[in-house]
Amino acid sequence: MNPSSVEDKLAVNKYDIDRDVHIKVNADTCQTCDIHHCLYACPADCFKLTEGHITFSYEGCLECGSCRIVCDKGAVEWILPRPGFGICYGYG
Amino acid sequence: MEQRFDAIVVGAGPAGCACGYQLAQSGLQVLVVERGKFAGAKNMWGGAFFGPTLAELIPGFWAEAPIERYVVSNKLSCLTDEACLSLEFTTPKFRQLPYNGFTVLRSKFDRWFATKVQETGAIVAAGLQADDLLWEGNQVVGIKAGGDELPASVVIACDGVNSILAQKAGLGGELKPQDVKQGVKEVIALPRKTIEQRFNLSGDEGIAWEFIGSCTRGLPGGGFIYTNKDSLSVGIVVQLDALAENQVKANDLLEDFKRHPAIASLLEGGKLVEYSAHLIPVSGINMMPRLYTDGLLVTGDAAALVLGTGLILEGANFAVASGVAAAETTIKAKQTGDFSARSLAHYRELLEQSFVLKDLKTFSKAPHFMEKPRIYTTYPELACNLAERLFTSDGKPRKKAWQLLREASKGKISLWQIALDLMQGKEAI
Numbered sequence: 001m002n003p004s005s006v007e008d009k010l011a012v013n014k015y016d017i018d019r020d021v022h023i024k025v026n027a028d029t030c031q032t033c034d035i036h037h038c039l040y041a042c043p044a045d046c047f048k049l050t051e052g053h054i055t056f057s058y059e060g061c062l063e064c065g066s067c068r069i070v071c072d073k074g075a076v077e078w079i080l081p082r083p084g085f086g087i088c089y090g091y092g
Numbered sequence: 093m094e095q096r097f098d099a100i101v102v103g104a105g106p107a108g109c110a111c112g113y114q115l116a117q118s119g120l121q122v123l124v125v126e127r128g129k130f131a132g133a134k135n136m137w138g139g140a141f142f143g144p145t146l147a148e149l150i151p152g153f154w155a156e157a158p159i160e161r162y163v164v165s166n167k168l169s170c171l172t173d174e175a176c177l178s179l180e181f182t183t184p185k186f187r188q189l190p191y192n193g194f195t196v197l198r199s200k201f202d203r204w205f206a207t208k209v210q211e212t213g214a215i216v217a218a219g220l221q222a223d224d225l226l227w228e229g230n231q232v233v234g235i236k237a238g239g240d241e242l243p244a245s246v247v248i249a250c251d252g253v254n255s256i257l258a259q260k261a262g263l264g265g266e267l268k269p270q271d272v273k274q275g276v277k278e279v280i281a282l283p284r285k286t287i288e289q290r291f292n293l294s295g296d297e298g299i300a301w302e303f304i305g306s307c308t309r310g311l312p313g314g315g316f317i318y319t320n321k322d323s324l325s326v327g328i329v330v331q332l333d334a335l336a337e338n339q340v341k342a343n344d345l346l347e348d349f350k351r352h353p354a355i356a357s358l359l360e361g362g363k364l365v366e367y368s369a370h371l372i373p374v375s376g377i378n379m380m381p382r383l384y385t386d387g388l389l390v391t392g393d394a395a396a397l398v399l400g401t402g403l404i405l406e407g408a409n410f411a412v413a414s415g416v417a418a419a420e421t422t423i424k425a426k427q428t429g430d431f432s433a434r435s436l437a438h439y440r441e442l443l444e445q446s447f448v449l450k451d452l453k454t455f456s457k458a459p460h461f462m463e464k465p466r467i468y469t470t471y472p473e474l475a476c477n478l479a480e481r482l483f484t485s486d487g488k489p490r491k492k493a494w495q496l497l498r499e500a501s502k503g504k505i506s507l508w509q510i511a512l513d514l515m516q517g518k519e520a521i
Contacts, residue, residue, distance in 0.1 A: 004347050009367035016129070089198065092197055
């Protein structure tokens with residue numbers, strides 16, 4: 001049975017996860033936002049809404065840049081992982 | 093003294109590799125930097141591209157490149173929740189050399205291309221990222237990478253859709269959600285024989301199949317299936333602002349797409365081996381940054397050089413052609429020793445003369461036209477509804493096609509509106 005959830009799909013991918021978090025999300029700014037475009041724009045479900053708070057985990061990031069573009073509050077400080085780290089596609 | 097390169101190419105995708113290849117062939121000192129562990133590690137696409145532009149640069153590339161299959165059949169389908177109406181084109185010409193199209197997996201293909209660049213004499217440094225540009229006044233004179241300063245006469249930004257260099261250089265190109273589509277893709281492994289039976293293929297033949305309609309729930313975009321050797325590339329491409337504003341996740345669309353009655357049986361028994369995502373710049377010249385400044389050229393996705401004429405998004409040819417044009421500009425600039433914007437303006441002239449900017453200008457109205465929700469809802473439904481009426485025998489007297497069209501469109505769209513859209517469509521695409 002193939003996975004249907006994003007979380008399970010990401011588990012199939014190959015990553016070299018860095019200790020450093022490459023994307024920083026300003027939780028205070030997120031508190032002022034009620035549209036949360038990030039929840040729908042991130043193809044890796046890195047953004048989650050838990051009890052009214054946006055939480056972010058960088059490990060499954062596919063480095064597409066969607067969150068950087070859809071957040072009009074400026075809460076996402078988007079940089080790439082250090083070279084050699086992050087997603088490593090074997091098919092692409 | 094530190095080595096000064098004639099050119100530093102940032103990014104080893106199709107644009108960067110084409111550029112590096114052409115520069116090295118002309119004997120220039122070239123460094124190609126790639127942030128991935130190897131070329132292709134960060135790259136994905138739908139999976140099919142047309143061959144002629146790359147064949148001009150590397151004649152007969154298909155004999156040595158890791159091609160998955162050559163495309164013998166192009167198929168377009170309209171989907172409703174249950175039905176599927178298809179148009180398929182195939183000709184013996186597509187089975188002959190030089191092949192028209194190919195399916196390719198980027199992780200293997202880009203790695204091959206970068207190796208070619210290296211063999212031609214360029215230095216390809218994978219695992220190295222251009223963090224910033226080096227400046228002398230208003231002139232770009234190299235890059236900063238990994239704590240080092242690397243000087244060069246020209247820097248060529250081939251760093252993809254999220255081009256950091258074009259922005260650092262102040263050339264514009266700040267992306268907006270309405271100007272990009274998000275592609276998500278699964279690579280699904282299946283035995284070769286199974287793929288060939290299910291898609292009516294033999295040997296290395298492949299199919300490029302695009303879908304429009306219910307697979308994006310009315311949002312601008314579509315679905316695709318491309319056949320690889322022993323896997324399928326299955327994905328969805330949707331306008332980013334539409335996902336966010338309609339609170340839809342691309343993965344949910346992909347799951348619906350895979351469950352569609354016309355699709356599910358094709359994927360049955362397959363095993364997911366990778367899930368990937370990427371952005372595609374789709375607004376063409378309406379979003380294009382400035383293409384050059386003193387000491388810097390911008391190519392490929394970084395310059396939004398992607399043609400969207402409707403269902404099909406074509407970027408690889410534009411990337412290769414712009415990479416080659418950037419190389420030719422650099423070679424000419426080296427001859428005169430002038431690397432100022434005035435000299436590098438030749439790059440834009442070359443693109444104006446080639447299909448790159450000609451096509452983008454011809455289809456400049458296409459992105460706006462293709463935003464109409466009707467294209468993704470009403471029309472696919474109408475087409476499937478009409479086909480159902482044409483092909484269903486219910487024991488009642490038959491009606492003429494025109495009458496069926498009137499019945500099928502009733503309450504959904506006026507024939508006047510269809511005529512109007514056809515007129516606008518004629519203008520745009």
